[in-house]
Amino acid sequence: MMQFSCLIRKLLFMHPPENLLSDWRQRALQLQTEIRKAVVGLDDPVHKVIVAIFARGHVMLEGDVGVGKTTLLRTVAHTLGGAYERIEGTIDLLPNDLIYHTYIDTDGKPRVDPGPLLKHGDALSIFFFNEVNRARPQVHSLLLRVMAERSVSAFNRTYSFPHLQVFADRNRVEKEETFEMPSAARDRFLMELRIELPDDPELRTALMFDPRFHYVDELIAQLEAGVVPYREIDTAARLIQEQVRASAALQRYALSLWQATWKPGDFGVRLDDVDMEELIAAGASARGMSMLLRAARVQAWLEGRNYLIPEDLQSLFHEVVGHRIFLKPVYELQREQLIPRLTQAILDRVAAP
Numbered sequence: 001m002m003q004f005s006c007l008i009r010k011l012l013f014m015h016p017p018e019n020l021l022s023d024w025r026q027r028a029l030q031l032q033t034e035i036r037k038a039v040v041g042l043d044d045p046v047h048k049v050i051v052a053i054f055a056r057g058h059v060m061l062e063g064d065v066g067v068g069k070t071t072l073l074r075t076v077a078h079t080l081g082g083a084y085e086r087i088e089g090t091i092d093l094l095p096n097d098l099i100y101h102t103y104i105d106t107d108g109k110p111r112v113d114p115g116p117l118l119k120h121g122d123a124l125s126i127f128f129f130n131e132v133n134r135a136r137p138q139v140h141s142l143l144l145r146v147m148a149e150r151s152v153s154a155f156n157r158t159y160s161f162p163h164l165q166v167f168a169d170r171n172r173v174e175k176e177e178t179f180e181m182p183s184a185a186r187d188r189f190l191m192e193l194r195i196e197l198p199d200d201p202e203l204r205t206a207l208m209f210d211p212r213f214h215y216v217d218e219l220i221a222q223l224e225a226g227v228v229p230y231r232e233i234d235t236a237a238r239l240i241q242e243q244v245r246a247s248a249a250l251q252r253y254a255l256s257l258w259q260a261t262w263k264p265g266d267f268g269v270r271l272d273d274v275d276m277e278e279l280i281a282a283g284a285s286a287r288g289m290s291m292l293l294r295a296a297r298v299q300a301w302l303e304g305r306n307y308l309i310p311e312d313l314q315s316l317f318h319e320v321v322g323h324r325i326f327l328k329p330v331y332e333l334q335r336e337q338l339i340p341r342l343t344q345a346i347l348d349r350v351a352a353p
Contacts, residue, residue, distance in 0.1 A: 017243050018306065024228075024236040025301060028054060031079055031227045038075045038219050039068055040206065041198025048193055048319060049076060050302070053165065053228075055295045056237050057190025058147050060323070061169040067195050071216055073128045073167055080233075081226030082125020082163060085116040089134035089171075095142040099154045117152055117161070124161050125230040129168040133178045140181055143168075147188050163230045183326050190291050191319035237298075244297040246308045249353035253310055257317070258289045260346045261325050269345045271338065274331070279338075281326040288324035295320055310352035318343045 077084030262283030
């Protein structure tokens with residue numbers, strides 16, 4: 001930590017913070033442009049993934065099969081220059097399967113090789129857990145530790161992944177033999193991001209008929225690698241949080257949004273056919289609102305500002321806060337329909353400065 005602080009002071013002495021952040025912003029926008037060359041029709045999700053990268057947060061991806069989630073993450077890893085690993089959630093997956101792999105070699109001897117978490121050491125940048133709800137809670141527990149601490153213990157030592165970001169998705173169609181992550185666990189994700197097929201007929205036609213989209217490996221290989229070096233992102237992320245300011249009025253607005261997630265009725269929020277007194281079990285956590293402000297600062301920076309405005313919070317409110325609002329059991333089964341309506345109603349009713 002002391003070495004990192006010395007590095008920051010040296011950088012600030014040589015280059016003022018505003019110049020450093022301006023340079024980093026240009027690289028971030030170049031990163032976004034490069035990703036969009038391979039991932040078409042997903043401009044908003046790509047932008048929010050960039051926000052998550054510089055906010056240093058993990059992301060739960062929501063979407064049907066074959067909408068481009070894996071291509072998106074492989075492209076992100078390539079353009080960051082870091083290692084990418086993916087694991088499939090299955091009912092028989094064990095926590096140790098993420099750490100090591102045991103097998104019998106050709107000589108009939110037992111062997112132990114590093115699993116997906118350990119294979120690349122501290123070069124691991126993007127870890128994708130596909131169909132996380134097919135894995136058992138014991139696996140979820142290990143994943144949550146990796147997300148929270150960016151480390152794991154194995155073979156009598158601790159392995160660190162300082163540059164790691166975890167992405168996961170859930171199987172939303174087949175519910176047999178699935179284990180949903182509890183709400184408290186989902187709170188560890190910075191945002192839950194919806195990935196959907198583009199509506200534009202021309203883009204859909206291109207995805208079907210343009211041969212370059214049929215060969216994903218070649219498509220990604222043509223992109224510039226290491227546009228934003230993954231080992232340097234923490235430096236930029238810290239500067240963004242330190243340099244982007246929040247006015248007193250903006251802070252009051254954020255606090256009102258937070259209060260509205262707990263007591264929406266106090267702000268005049270009403271939903272048709274919903275008893276507002278029986279809707280909310282718990283609102284957003286302190287960690288969740290802190291993450292909203294963290295992501296909003298990145299959004300402001302990407303827009304070329306060193307101060308927050310209400311639109312920065314509003315543009316990320318659904319993705320960052322929605323999964324952190326807990327409904328009472330009578331309404332929980334309607335969650336997918338109610339939460340978007342609720343978060344939008346909160347934004348509509350809470351007065352912005």
